[in-house]
Amino acid sequence: MSLLVGVDTGRRSSAALALAAQLANSLDTDLIVAAVIASAWPPMRGNVEHEWRVHNRDAADVVLEHAATVLGDQVQARYVVHESASSRRGLLELAESEQPAVLVLGSAATGQHGRIALGAVSEALLRACPVPIAIAPVGYRGRVASHITRLTAAYGGSEAAEELVLGAAPIAARAGGTLRLASFAVRPDAEFGILARIGARSEDPVLREWAARIRAHASEILDEVEDLAARPELEDVAIGIGESWAEAIEDIGWRDGDLLMIGSSGVNPLAWVFVGSHGMKIVRNAPVPVIVVPRSVSWA
Structure with a gap:
């Protein structure tokens, strides 16, 4: 390889x-x-x-x-x-x-x-x-002799996202790093102009329900990760919410040695890297290196 x-x-x-x-x-x-x-x-x-x-x-x-x-x-x-x-x-x-x-x-x-x-x-x-x-982001200056210490898998609750997580776990274990699942949401009024100036609190119940579902689904997948032969140390599921994609992604916190993994669009019928609109927004606003993985492809 x-x-x-x-x-x-x-x-x-x-x-x-x-x-x-x-x-x-x-x-x-x-x-x-x-x-x-x-x-x-x-x-x-x-x-x-x-x-x-x-x-x-x-x-x-x-x-x-x-x-x-x-x-x-x-x-x-x-x-x-x-x-x-x-x-x-x-x-x-x-x-x-x-x-x-x-x-x-x-x-x-x-x-x-x-x-x-x-x-x-x-x-x-x-x-x-x-x-x-x-x-790599613009101006990225990771040390040549260093390693990836944490792999964050973007999780949206789909079957494709589940495949991504189960594929990411052995990679994080092989690298000797931790695995974190993360989901991101932009407040509807901030992204689409709906309910503009009414305030963020109006949609908080919706976001809370969404976050609870994500955490519940993610917990089930992490149980599957625990059963893998090669499993990494697991971190808590991270939920990022903000007025913009950049703010939502920053909301979960990042550190040196981080790598963000996202999956390709589930609607693409071919085994190519094809990033949907939300995935592309995550790529463009990520403060750390990103790896985009085609669906059903094992990358290492």
Whole structure:
């Protein structure tokens, strides 16, 4: 089992490398560090095409040398230059040929510090990749030699969410970390403008009932986790409520070494990473690295 991390030939990918190293340490596996360079299209005249290819290859070599410096001897890694029509297609080709347990990406450079920012490539991959995708927030600076110490599984009460939790438990155990189930809710008036300015207290009974149901369902799943051969230490179920998705997610508290796992949309009939509207909001507002897992896929 290996992890595949894509590095950008236009800039350093320290955040993605840090997350990839943490995951590799936690799962006791190695890395494939890949730089995707564009193939010549349309065909160019001989000398021009040769110079263009040399330039692209040199840029790839630079970022791979930087990656080797960042990772040092903390993680066993293989460095690959892959030529393809686009970064998206190249990473999909590598995911198909290398069969990694996880594809690790960084955020778009223009995003808010400490949050996940999806660029054109990462957003497209979330809708097309057959393997789980882990994304590091902007400016993420996890230590290369560190581990994931807590895995938080986003739980919404569905059958797919139950599968996610049962798949997450052995991973948390393997990493030597704890497992936490978490659900998030945005107050209806805050998100949709309903009952605006009437006040949060008007819907508190609804939210309390929702939270009680989530805790009851989650408790049943945690009982199943207790019966697993490889089971981690379990934390209390966390319920995050806020006036926005960012506030709801922050409400449960986070610490260094955290990883948030969410499942793909249950309505997608294909075994791809496809994130529904709520899942995408969680991804964009998460203050920690996120891994998105296709339904019915075991990622490690």
